[in-house]
Amino acid sequence: MQGEKRSKIAGERTAVAGRSDADEDSRNLVNSLAKGLRVLESFTAERPELTLSEVASLAKIDPGTAFRMLNTLVMAGYVARVPDSKRFRLTLKVTDLGFHAIARADLRELARPILRSLVGEVNEAASLGVLDGADILYVERVRAGLTRIGVDIRIGTTIPAFWSTIGEAMLAFLPSAELERVLSLKPRPGVFPHKPMNRSEIEASLKNVRECGHALRDSYFGSGLRVLAMPVLDVDNYPLAAVSVAVPQIQMSSKEFREHALDAVRRATVDIARAIQASGSVSAIA
Amino acid sequence: MQGEKRSKIAGERTAVAGRSDADEDSRNLVNSLAKGLRVLESFTAERPELTLSEVASLAKIDPGTAFRMLNTLVMAGYVARVPDSKRFRLTLKVTDLGFHAIARADLRELARPILRSLVGEVNEAASLGVLDGADILYVERVRAGLTRIGVDIRIGTTIPAFWSTIGEAMLAFLPSAELERVLSLKPRPGVFPHKPMNRSEIEASLKNVRECGHALRDSYFGSGLRVLAMPVLDVDNYPLAAVSVAVPQIQMSSKEFREHALDAVRRATVDIARAIQASGSVSAIA
DNA sequence: AAATAAATTTCGCAATCCGAAAAATCGGAA
DNA sequence: TTCCGATTTTTCGGATTGCGAAATTTATTT
Numbered sequence: 001m002q003g004e005k006r007s008k009i010a011g012e013r014t015a016v017a018g019r020s021d022a023d024e025d026s027r028n029l030v031n032s033l034a035k036g037l038r039v040l041e042s043f044t045a046e047r048p049e050l051t052l053s054e055v056a057s058l059a060k061i062d063p064g065t066a067f068r069m070l071n072t073l074v075m076a077g078y079v080a081r082v083p084d085s086k087r088f089r090l091t092l093k094v095t096d097l098g099f100h101a102i103a104r105a106d107l108r109e110l111a112r113p114i115l116r117s118l119v120g121e122v123n124e125a126a127s128l129g130v131l132d133g134a135d136i137l138y139v140e141r142v143r144a145g146l147t148r149i150g151v152d153i154r155i156g157t158t159i160p161a162f163w164s165t166i167g168e169a170m171l172a173f174l175p176s177a178e179l180e181r182v183l184s185l186k187p188r189p190g191v192f193p194h195k196p197m198n199r200s201e202i203e204a205s206l207k208n209v210r211e212c213g214h215a216l217r218d219s220y221f222g223s224g225l226r227v228l229a230m231p232v233l234d235v236d237n238y239p240l241a242a243v244s245v246a247v248p249q250i251q252m253s254s255k256e257f258r259e260h261a262l263d264a265v266r267r268a269t270v271d272i273a274r275a276i277q278a279s280g281s282v283s284a285i286a
Numbered sequence: 287m288q289g290e291k292r293s294k295i296a297g298e299r300t301a302v303a304g305r306s307d308a309d310e311d312s313r314n315l316v317n318s319l320a321k322g323l324r325v326l327e328s329f330t331a332e333r334p335e336l337t338l339s340e341v342a343s344l345a346k347i348d349p350g351t352a353f354r355m356l357n358t359l360v361m362a363g364y365v366a367r368v369p370d371s372k373r374f375r376l377t378l379k380v381t382d383l384g385f386h387a388i389a390r391a392d393l394r395e396l397a398r399p400i401l402r403s404l405v406g407e408v409n410e411a412a413s414l415g416v417l418d419g420a421d422i423l424y425v426e427r428v429r430a431g432l433t434r435i436g437v438d439i440r441i442g443t444t445i446p447a448f449w450s451t452i453g454e455a456m457l458a459f460l461p462s463a464e465l466e467r468v469l470s471l472k473p474r475p476g477v478f479p480h481k482p483m484n485r486s487e488i489e490a491s492l493k494n495v496r497e498c499g500h501a502l503r504d505s506y507f508g509s510g511l512r513v514l515a516m517p518v519l520d521v522d523n524y525p526l527a528a529v530s531v532a533v534p535q536i537q538m539s540s541k542e543f544r545e546h547a548l549d550a551v552r553r554a555t556v557d558i559a560r561a562i563q564a565s566g567s568v569s570a571i572a
Numbered sequence: 573a574a575a576t577a578a579a580t581t582t583c584g585c586a587a588t589c590c591g592a593a594a595a596a597t598c599g600g601a602a
Numbered sequence: 603t604t605c606c607g608a609t610t611t612t613t614c615g616g617a618t619t620g621c622g623a624a625a626t627t628t629a630t631t632t
Contacts, residue, residue, distance in 0.1 A: 036319035098384030
């Protein structure tokens with residue numbers, strides 16, 4: 001079909017409107033590179049070693065092609081033949097590529113593009129916070145614009161954990177022993193609008209968050225913002241950090257907000273979890 | 287030999303005998319995949335963002351080709367365009383490949399909860415490493431929290447075995463023939479703080495570790511950490527892996543550290559050894 | 573030993589990829 | 603602003619090279 005189009009000379013490209021899009025996309029791509037990447041992707045943690053025919057069927061390519069692809073990857077050092085078997089496996093050279101993706105970047109840099117993807121049309125701001133003693137430390141924050149928002153949180157600010165929506169999201173997923181320890185710590189001094197809640201209020205609130213998987217409420221700081229926060233969980237469901245987004249209370253109801261933001265925030269937390277796992281620890285504030 | 291056969295059947299492509307080797311190599315390779323990999327490799331820690339023309343010159347390919355390669359990588363999700371600029375950068379998806387390359391997901395999973403039990407009030411971090419050639423590969427690592435700790439080791443990192451405390455713990459329990467073989471191998475390149483020790487120093491150090499049953503020393507990496515490591519031995523006393531824990535040097539002396547951590551670490555190594563035996567998965571990487 | 577399955581190689585066709593060069597776009601400098 | 607230079611993006615023809623089917627070799631099983 002592409003052959004036809006080509007022979008028709010360059011005039012009629014958009015004759016068939018429906019097709020021109022797909023063709024246009026594929027025009028500037030390299031198919032064999034895409035196939036080679038599919039070969040790499042067919043190796044997983046569960047299936048770290050594969051035979052030629054397994055690769056062929058997983059990557060949906062002809063065995064002959066798979067053979068050539070694997071040979072190329074072996075040449076390049078990304079794949080090795082397992083001795084005394086017909087199987088292949090990824091080498092550690094592949095991990096070098098990954099490190100280049102994240103090297104030198106601290107948690108803030110890794111999180112910033114992800115947070116940026118959360119603010120836009122509706123969301124005013126997105127933040128990333130971590131637990132530091134009894135407080136939440138704001139590690140990164142991205143705002144939609146410089147306009148609006150009176151009271152704002154700066155990077156480096158600390159707020160007692162259970163006055164922060166981010167804090168709620170994290171505390172709710174802490175193992176109970178850890179939670180006890182954190183609640184027994186004394187928050188840093190500062191001027192805050194509310195008096196501390198009593199223990200049973202905290203329990204009830206955290207239970208609710210744990211069940212929903214997120215915390216959602218109006219800001220305690222009189223900024224007129226509605227805030228939704230979700231924890232960044234590691235593979236064992238331990239909270240490493242939490243992400244929040246905010247919209248003006250007048251702009252949408254809690255229900256609308258949740259419907260609108262929840263999936264995007266969840267995706268962001270997964271991305272950040274991956275970034276943290278991949279990069280190991282990085283000092284929160286450089 | 288294959289060249290002969292070929293020329294009998296298929297005409298004169300191999301007329302010039304000298305060339306047949308080169309032809310033979312390239313016959314089963316896919317050139318555009320190799321070029322695409324060079325594109326990925328042109329991103330490094332020092333140059334995490336590149337323009338099209340930089341990629342083209344670094345990967346030694348035509349700008350037009352580089353454009354198509356980058357488009358393909360963007361499609362596949364391994365590269366992203368940096369907003370508001372003409373630059374490209376690797377995405378975190380690249381790190382996924384790396385994790386698939388790290389051997390035995392099950393080993394990590396069974397070790398993680400055990401490592402987690404080692405970190406807490408005093409210990410900053412606990413790690414599990416295996417021998418990979420002449421290097422130690424960090425397979426899993428659990429930290430106390432995201433704050434604190436400057437320099438840290440990522441999962442997937444490799445360090446020449448005798449610069450790593452985990453390495454000392456493993457080498458000390460290797461059969462002497464194996465030890466010879468490992469010491470004769472060349473570690474992966476990298477920037478490391480110390481020059482290699484000479485042979486007699488290594489001997490003395492390993493002898494000491496063998497007698498104590500553990501390795502204990504200050505990190506060579508200037509992180510201000512004190513590290514204690516013990517091997518995970520199978521039923522034949524062959525070292526399958528090693529566990530380490532770390533505390534800040536200022537927090538306690540070596541003596542206190544040993545008294546505090548030794549039993550817990552020993553229990554952890556025994557647990558991991560048992561778990562490995564139970565799950566049947568034994569072999570490290572060749 | 574035979575049969576079956578998998579891996580590797582062959583081979584011809586043409587689709588695809590390449591490179592050069594044109595076109596479009598961006599970024600400064602004047 | 604307008605112009606110029608550099609970079610990115612698209613075009614295009616041609617031949618390279620990658621593709622798939624089938625043949626051959628190798629291994630695995632019955």
